[in-house]
């Protein structure tokens with residue numbers, strides 16, 4: 001099969017109702033594959049076993065970090081904090097946003113973007129998502145109340161994806177959208193994305209955010225009832241509440257577009273969800289101490305596995321690391337398979353997913369947000 005044929009095969013998809021998944025799978029396996037490396041996938045120099053935390057847990061198998069440019073991170077964070085103030089966050093909140101280093105996160109996670117203003121697209125959206133996550137969903141000390149979350153998220157959707165006017169019924173909505181700093185941030189960040197992204201890219205960001213919100217409401221129900229779920233159920237929700245949402249911006253920041261039919265091709269989507277899930281498991285292993293400090297701890301893979309298996313946090317951490325490492329290996333294999341497809345945009349995007357994981361690891365390892373408080 002020619003390389004053009006491989007792309008056509010990838011994009012052709014099933015041809016009608018009743019076409020079985022097996023037929024699609026057969027087509028995809030027809031994509032010519034590179035001979036597997038005799039050393040095995042683990043020795044790809046783009047990946048490494050990376051120690052993390054205090055070094056006592058097993059290392060995370062993770063892509064290496066492609067770029068560390070501290071002056072660029074400082075500049076993105078400077079612009080981000082100014083924007084946060086314009087959205088209505090107070091001085092202390094702006095300081096917290098600056099300290100967390102969401103600008104540094106995007107510098108690390110989008111190695112193919114040099115422009116601080118373009119990086120700001122991702123920095124603003126990530127900061128706005130985290131503000132909603134902390135203030136509405138997770139952090140009891142910041143006023144998050146599980147029973148109040150769903151209606152807040154409905155308004156968050158209206159902020160990102162403006163609804164047409166309904167005359168007098170829009171007045172209160174408009175006022176609320178102007179006066180709540182989280183909603184202002186979500187609206188402003190999405191408007192900023194609209195200046196550079198195509199309609200399809202913007203809507204893709206909105207809808208993946210809304211899917212993430214559904215998972216947040218599941219966590220809220222579990223916290224409200226005090227009936228925490230088994231780990232498998234949490235992980236099913238976590239796959240739609242992952243850094244996949246942040247990764248929807250990879251091509252926007254790279255200055256190209258992965259067209260929707262390629263972006264949503266099941267093979268590409270699977271690889272993207274694997275990357276997002278792996279990256280968010282890195283978040284869960286780094287968040288354990290922070291989450292345990294909450295009087296009603298948010299859901300976290302390590303804590304739920306410990307509860308399920310009646311094991312220690314250390315044992316549950318090791319299980320979570322192993323799960324993460326398997327997901328990364330699955331992503332690596334998917335990337336290798338798709339590397340035969342002759343699409344410059346697809347290849348850049350897949351590399352972008354890998355780069356995001358490598359940057360996300362570095363950020364979690366260094367952000368004060370996940371630094372455990374020194375014991376006194």
Ligand SMILES: CC(C)=CCC/C(C)=C(\C)COP(=O)(O)OP(=O)(O)O
Pocket residue numbers: 126129130133138212241242243244245246280283284287298
């Ligand atoms: C908030 C955001 C950037 C969304 C994408 C990834 C995601 C859902 C999170 C990192 C939020 O998860 P979590 O609440 O566990 O994060 P923290 O541990 O509070 O940083």
